[in-house]
Amino acid sequence: xxxxxxxxxxxxxxxxxxxxxxxxxxxxxxxxxxxxxxxxxxxxxxxxxxxxxxxxxxxxxxxxxxxxxxxxxxxxxxxxxxxxxxxxxxxxxxxxxxxxxxxxxxxxxxxxxxxxxxxxxxxxxxxxxxxxxxxxxxxxxxxxxxxxxxxxxxxxxxxxxxxxxxxxxxxxxxxxxxxxxxxxxxxxxxxxxxxxxxxxxxxxxxxxxxxxxxxxxxxxxxxxxxxxxxxxxxxxxxxxxxxxxxxxxxxxxxxxxxxxxxxxxxxxxxxxxxxxxxxxxxxxxxxxxxxxxxxxxxxxxxxxxxxxxxxxxxxxxxxxxxxxxxxxxxxxxxxxxxxxxxxxxxxxxxxxxxxxxxxxxxxxxxxxxxxxxxxxxxxxxxxxxxxxxxxxxxxxxxxxxxxxxxxxxxxxxxxxxxxxxxxxxxxxxxxxxxxxxxxxxxxxxxxxxxxxxxxxxxxxxxxxxxxxxxxxxxxxxxxxxxxxxxxxxxxxxxxxxxxxxxxxxxxxxxxxxxxxxxxxx
Amino acid sequence: xxxxxxxxxxxxxxxxxxxxxxxxxxxxxxxxxxxxxxxxxxxxxxxxxxxxxxxxxxxxxxxxxxxxxxxxxxxxxxxxxxxxxxxxxxxxxxxxxxxxxxxxxxxxxxxxxxx
Numbered sequence: 349x350x351x352x353x354x355x356x357x358x359x360x361x362x363x364x365x366x367x368x369x370x371x372x373x374x375x376x377x378x379x380x381x382x383x384x385x386x387x388x389x390x391x392x393x394x395x396x397x398x399x400x401x402x403x404x405x406x407x408x409x410x411x412x413x414x415x416x417x418x419x420x421x422x423x424x425x426x427x428x429x430x431x432x433x434x435x436x437x438x439x440x441x442x443x444x445x446x447x448x449x450x451x452x453x454x455x456x457x458x459x460x461x462x463x464x465x466x467x468x469x470x471x472x473x474x475x476x477x478x479x480x481x482x483x484x485x486x487x488x489x490x491x492x493x494x495x496x497x498x499x500x501x502x503x504x505x506x507x508x509x510x511x512x513x514x515x516x517x518x519x520x521x522x523x524x525x526x527x528x529x530x531x532x533x534x535x536x537x538x539x540x541x542x543x544x545x546x547x548x549x550x551x552x553x554x555x556x557x558x559x560x561x562x563x564x565x566x567x568x569x570x571x572x573x574x575x576x577x578x579x580x581x582x583x584x585x586x587x588x589x590x591x592x593x594x595x596x597x598x599x600x601x602x603x604x605x606x607x608x609x610x611x612x613x614x615x616x617x618x619x620x621x622x623x624x625x626x627x628x629x630x631x632x633x634x635x636x637x638x639x640x641x642x643x644x645x646x647x648x649x650x651x652x653x654x655x656x657x658x659x660x661x662x663x664x665x666x667x668x669x670x671x672x673x674x675x676x677x678x679x680x681x682x683x684x685x686x687x688x689x690x691x692x693x694x695x696x697x698x699x700x701x702x703x704x705x706x707x708x709x710x711x712x713x714x715x716x717x718x719x720x721x722x723x724x725x726x727x728x729x730x731x732x733x734x735x736x737x738x739x740x741x742x743x744x745x746x747x748x749x750x751x752x753x754x755x756x757x758x759x760x761x762x763x764x765x766x767x768x769x770x771x772x773x774x775x776x777x778x779x780x781x782x783x784x785x786x787x788x789x790x791x792x793x794x795x796x797x798x799x800x801x802x803x804x805x806x807x808x809x810x811x812x813x814x815x816x817x818x819x820x821x822x823x824x825x826x827x828x829x830x831x832x833x834x835x836x837x838x839x840x841x842x843x844x845x846x847x848x849x850x851x852x853x854x855x856x857x858x859x860x861x862x863x864x865x866x867x868x869x
Numbered sequence: 870x871x872x873x874x875x876x877x878x879x880x881x882x883x884x885x886x887x888x889x890x891x892x893x894x895x896x897x898x899x900x901x902x903x904x905x906x907x908x909x910x911x912x913x914x915x916x917x918x919x920x921x922x923x924x925x926x927x928x929x930x931x932x933x934x935x936x937x938x939x940x941x942x943x944x945x946x947x948x949x950x951x952x953x954x955x956x957x958x959x960x961x962x963x964x965x966x967x968x969x970x971x972x973x974x975x976x977x978x979x980x981x982x983x984x
Contacts, residue, residue: 531961532961535965571973574973575969578965589968591956591960591961591964592961595956631980635976639972639975653950656936656939659932699878735933767882768882768884771875771877772877775877801932802932810930812929840884841873842872843875843882843884847875
């Protein structure tokens with residue numbers, strides 16, 4: 349009986365990691381009658397289960413290869429009964445499980461942090477419900493093998509994120525930020541839908557793998573590619589389509605800002621999936637690769653230079669999130685640029701992609717940590733304005749040390765994890781084009797300068813008399829921060845192992861277009 | 870190769886070796902520092918914060934005052950870049966449409982040339 353249940357769970361793993369947070373989101377509001385804690389415990393419990401399932405799924409992907417699942421089929425592994433994939437198919441390879449693991453880990457830690465951070469607010473059940481929906485949207489986008497399904501989950505993610513950004517509804521700025529995010533998301537989703545319609549009209553297919561095999565590279569395909577790239581570039585917050593990021597990240601509750609980082613990264617994943625798996629054989633894909641590189645370059649530089657003059661700690665960090673997205677775009681963009689040149693791909697293209705993908709998980713951790721530290725400061729002082737802070741290091745020493753770890757990591761200083769991924773990017777991108785690498789290094793120096801300002805303004809300097817009663821944050825809020833700091837140090841000390849276990853399989857999966865298509869077609 | 874080693878294209882990175890080197894540098898630095906004079910007087914200008922030869926101000930130096938020289942030098946850049954950050958959602962949509970058109974045009978023109 350036990351073995352049967354275990355087999356059932358393993359067989360339905362790809363569907364369960366989406367279904368559990370989705371169903372839990374609808375149950376969460378009903379639990380309010382048992383108290384606020386019941387809702388937070390319910391959310392943490394469900395996200396922990398999803399985290400475990402994603403780890404098992406990732407293990408199975410590494411051990412047995414791509415995991416696929418036909419939704420609604422009597423035999424879920426039977427994908428194309430008549431030679432055509434007629435059902436919605438979930439397809440989980442190493443890159444999608446990498447993204448799923450990264451995302452769910454950050455959302456789980458944000459949820460634990462929220463248990464204390466959000467307890468003073470009414471309607472927390474709505475908060476947790478939306479957070480669980482957000483998790484379902486991210487998981488769906490990571491694991492789906494179907495274009496229309498990706499659009500649906502993109503919408504689920506966007507609507508839940510907009511609701512969470514507007515959580516502080518009593519503040520006009522939060523409503524404005526949510527409105528901007530909603531407009532941007534609607535337009536992106538509309539463009540994605542239009543691109544899907546163009547593809548469906550030509551091929552009568554929605555499955556990514558089947559579409560990848562059927563492409564004839566018509567002008568309509570190129571228009572669809574342009575629409576998809578533009579939409580996902582805007583959703584991942586790359587310059588010049590980044591304007592919504594500072595507002596959304598800045599006005600959302602701190603744990604939601606940390607979760608929005610992984611929400612943006614899942615759009616980055618969708619962009620990579622489209623470029624490599626769907627349009628990987630398009631002769632003009634190098635044009636898109638150069639666009640991605642230029643978006644990356646602009647994001648790095650504009651992001652960091654816009655961060656430097658910010659006075660609002662969360663807006664400053666939001667601009668840094670844009671800047672760090674630039675590194676990922678640069679690394680993977682270089683890999684895409686040389687995808688048809690096997691010598692260049694082996695010489696530095698794969699390494700550049702590894703740097704970019706490694707930076708995704710590193711960024712999720714240190715930016716997650718930094719946003720949660722910003723939340724801790726706001727929780728205790730009630731202000732986001734750096735001009736009003738000072739000397740908090742005496743009152744909040746653990747938070748100060750945790751901020752320092754996040755700061756050293758984002759600036760790419762050894763021996764933290766940010767250094768390892770940036771080193772790979774610098775070195776490999778240098779072989780592609782030295783100027784790009786030099787810009788990336790300058791951006792790191794400016795990042796350090798910017799965070800030195802934050803550290804000085806918040807934790808050192810003259811102590812403010814109004815903060816003399818400020819204490820360290822509660823233990824429950826410290827736990828996620830300590831876990832993230834531990835992971836940052838761990839990933840920094842063992843970069844080779846992380847690269848071998850998580851990053852290399854993810855990059856190989858992204859490059860193995862035939863393998864992904866072959867599972868379905 | 871140790872467990873902590875990361876092989877890169879042109880070499881390797883080992884955080885444990887780096888930390889060992891870092892600790893050695895710290896020890897040497899502390900030793901050199903210990904050779905310095907110790908007969909300074911507390912509470913005098915000898916222990917005051919160095920403020921470019923001026924008396925440090927009593928009021929708080931806020932984050933807005935930091936890197937003012939950098940922002941002054943980059944004034945033209947910031948004037949230009951801030952012009953794009955209007956905060957208006959209409960502009961965001963306008964930028965998006967421009968980017969879509971540029972990518973479509975590049976793909977179609979570039980695609981013809983590529984083929």
